[in-house]
Amino acid sequence: MPRIQLSPLDTTHALFIIELVNSPGWLEFIGERNVKSREDADAYIRKIESNPAVDYWVIELVTSGEPVGIVTLIQRDYLQSPDIGFALLPAFEKQGYAFEAVSLFLNDFFSVSTNKEIHAIILDHNRPSIQLVQKLGLVFSDRIEVNGEQLSLYSKKIT
Template sequence: MQLEYETPRLLLKVLKADNTNATRVLDFYLNDKLFFERYEPDRIPNFYTHAFQKSVLKFEFNAMVKGTHIRYYVFRKEEPNVIIGTICFHEITRNYFSNCELGYKFATEFHHHGYAREAIGYALTSLFTEEGIHRVQAFVEIHNAPSIRLVEKLGFEQEGICHDYIKLNGKWSDHYRYSYINPFQSEPQI
């Protein structure tokens, strides 16, 4: 996959580990801290620090080079220095499985504008056509109605419930498991 993509309204970029990008990422997380924490595992104590975000950017860039993980930060074209969301394909496996998991988050200020659907849809098409991934899974907390609507509009199909899937805010949480099979090929690339 490429380091940067352009959609009609957005820029999707893999960010390098520098001070400017670490500041942008930290600002993104801090601006919607309470909202993001509702749907993600408890944060480690130094998560909300510049140094930690810079180290994560370095880790993610190296994982992208290895082909096991790719995170795109999403920007609006008219404000190309402000992160509005992220899309992550992680646990990328090749050969017989040829699959990965999708993760995403968008700033609440930019909900209900179609940005997530535009960005994820474009990134999925690129993942399928350029990387030949056969199957993408998404796990959505069962009370997260906006995310459920989003993945279903994107074409994901619900496969069932993963009970006690992840610990959120000190409690085990059930998640729906969704999958999307590559519409551009019928057999995984081996």
């Protein structure tokens, strides 16, 4: 039986988003989003919902519906194919939830999308994320600079 399910992000997830984007891992590896209040979270979520290049899916526990993390798909201007991302609340890290969620998402993505390539851009010191994308079959393909920051680009192509 699956432990998690994915649901589209919406404003009902505002309190969860406040907690997630202010967690130590998010701040270190993704960056400050200045989401401190319910109003900030609602605005952040509406901005995501209004951007056709961005999709956020909430990872929820099947047993309780509790949100524990997110999977993101972003079509970035500097990449030809979308970038997959993920983040979990600290209490749910290192329990396999990210692997389950991203695997589920990628299976759906590759079965319905005409795009058969996916990327992940990761800071070099984010070893857990690098290990996870490698476990998912993405391989290092390039070093890129974005906003003055050096990132590693991992890719997976389905033929």
